[in-house]
């Protein structure tokens with residue numbers, strides 16, 4: 001039988017029961033057989049559980065992928081959530097200027113904080129980074145050409161491809177260089193009277209190794225300046241500051257560096273390395289941002305007040321200088337020793353509770369990754385619980401975890417189910433223990 005989520009609404013359960021009864025009735029009518037009362041109940045429960053899984057609900061991320069796009073990317077912490085609740089449970093000054101007592105702008109809110117943190121002249125927050133890129137290109141390059149390296153014509157994921165975004169924005173793509181090598185001269189030779197901008201895209205989710213050359217933002221900015229063209233740099237992840245500056249963040253260009261290197265505009269996500277809510281930031285020259293703000297697409301991409309509230313709270317955490325207070329960085333910086341300790345405790349407790357000698361649970365070394373188009377190739381040393389059960393296949397264990405309550409999303413490696421503890425919040429250990437005990441009970 002399926003674990004039935006207590007949070008499935010009564011109406012959904014009733015709907016599931018009616019479906020089960022109707023299935024049973026059709027079976028009788030078509031002569032396919034009779035269902036016992038218990039069979040109808042089981043069917044109804046399985047319908048209800050399936051319906052419950054389509055509702056948005058929390059899951060335990062035991063994949064070890066920190067910024068897991070399918071699981072909602074960066075989790076938010078208390079300060080961020082408090083801000084959402086405070087702003088959203090009543091009215092707010094979202095588009096109202098309290099100083100002047102007149103209509104204000106929702107785009108004024110996170111701006112000052114962003115300017116302080118990045119050194120940008122101006123900033124604009126929209127719904128997400130894909131929207132930010134689209135808006136910038138549409139507003140500044142529509143009907144004209146943008147020059148970009150062939151090594152940066154990337155697919156970010158979810159079929160979001162830079163060449164498609166450029167063409168959808170109304171700009172014309174001019175590719176320069178090759179997949180592995182692009183030089184400053186390639187950009188220079190591609191410039192015509194139709195050129196609107198140089199675009200640089202951080203290869204956020206892959207690495208090219210070997211015989212490679214790409215043009216640094218600094219050098220491309222110098223060329224752009226000499227030709228009076230803007231340099232637009234899509235950073236992807238939006239690294240503001242790495243708490244403790246671990247050396248694995250070195251491959252990621254920080255927002256502030258991209259701007260001091262001379263990018264006229266940068267775009268980045270707020271729910272990747274920034275560790276905030278879904279949103280996208282455009283930061284840089286204010287004359288360009290004024291122009292972008294007048295584009296009609298801005299209305300379609302506008303950021304909502306819940307995200308703005310969480311973003312402001314996130315930025316305040318950075319201003320206070322302790323980004324490790326954000327759940328994402330907290331999880332990223334947890335030591336493998338602490339993770340191992342937690343793994344051992346969970347194993348001991350589940351084993352004791354179940355008293356099954358045939359159950360094989362071990363604390364094993366694991367590798368966590370950032371995911372979500374951040375820090376490709378970076379692996380963090382982690383610890384996982386591996387589960388082997390003589391009576392069940394790996395796929396069966398993985399499925400029961402996913403169907404459990406709470407749902408646990410695991411990873412399968414070398415035909416073993418692995419629960420990487422780096423992405424499981426400490427506060428979720430008890431829930432994970434309970435879910436494991438229920439599933440492995442026999």
Ligand SMILES: *Cc1c(COP(=O)(O)O)cnc(C)c1O
Nearest residue numbers: 128129130156204235236269373
């Ligand atoms: C992730 C990413 C995007 C898209 O950002 P969203 O916030 O997911 O819309 C765009 N460009 C780059 C380089 C990225 O890594």
